[in-house]
Amino acid sequence: MIRALLLLLALTLPARAEEVVMGLSRDSVAITTDFNGSEVLIFGAVKREAAIQADPPLRVIVSVAGPVTPVTVWRKERRLGIWVNTEAVEIDAAPSFYAVASSAPWDESISEVEDLRHKVSIERAIRSVGAPMAIADSQSFTDALIRVRERAGLYKTFYDSVEFRESTLFDVAIRMPATIVEGTYTTRVFLTRGGTVVSQHASTLEVRKVGLERWLFNLSRNQSALYGLLSLVIAIAAGWGASAAFRALKSG
Structure with a gap:
């Protein structure tokens, strides 16, 4: 059904040499108290007005970026x-979550120049221009941030993992961990040939806290004193309950 809808959409678009269209399995993710992550399916098709050019082959790159801070x-x-903190580097903009997937090995998917222009890879998606002149190896701080967030599952690379069928239909599933922050997530799809971007499309995905999680979040931001008092009451009640249960077990 998804493939049929994409092909129908491709036929109704204005004619171009090669153009990528895309869709998401969902347009929002709800963070609840029992939220343990979510998976988003990104799929699409290539619309063309001529026969498929075999050489160089088409490649597809998909990226999902969280709010930038x-x-x-x-x-x-x-x-x-x-161990003490010594030197520090302020990274101007880093996505809270970033995943990038491609239909082929990375060096076959996009050139360095195009990566620099469109900021597709994790390294290019992070902007750091304010490093102190005294710190000669400022790039190592960016590398450290990437390593930390990779270990936390917040930065992911899936090279040669996008399913690209007959140079027309593609899809890939991106897993988002339970530690993602709320906000607007940008999904981009790039169609490349010979390392050059020939078409691109972008969409957004909203990640929001709902229910009790949203209420507690708003309370902590808007009424911090009440939130602190409520936390104290809950802690006292939990401690009293545990103590009462222990006494009951001991006496029994």
């Missing part, structure tokens, strides 16, 4: 037997 990255060094 500045990040301060510190370097720790051992001083007098303890």
Whole structure:
């Protein structure tokens, strides 16, 4: 059904040499108290007005980027037997979540010049222009941020993983972890040939807290005193309940 709808959509679009169209399995993700992550299916088709050109072959790249924020990255060094923060670099803009997938090995999918222009890879999606002149290896701070977020499952690469059938239909599933933040997530699809982007399309995905999670979030932001008092009451009640249960078990 999805493939049929995409092909129908492709036929109704204005004619171009090669144009990519895309869709998402969902347009929103709800973060609840029991949220443990979510998977989004990104699919699409290539519309063309001529026969498929076999050489160089078409490639598809898909990226999903979370809200972008500045990040301060510190370097720790051992001083007098303890680890302390020493130098820091302010990274101007780093996506809170970033996943990129391609239908072929990365070096066959896009050139360095095109990657720099469209900021597709994780390294290019992060902007760091304010590093102090005194820190010669400022790039190492960006590399450290990438490593930390890769270990947390927030930065992901899936090279040679997009299913691309007969140079026309494609799809890939991106798993988003439970630790994602709410906000607008941007999904981009690039169609490349010989490393050059020939078409692209973008869409958005909304990630929002709902229910009790949303109520607690708003309470912590708008009425911090009440939120703190409520947290204290809950902690006291939990402690009293555990103590009462222990006494009941002991007496029994």
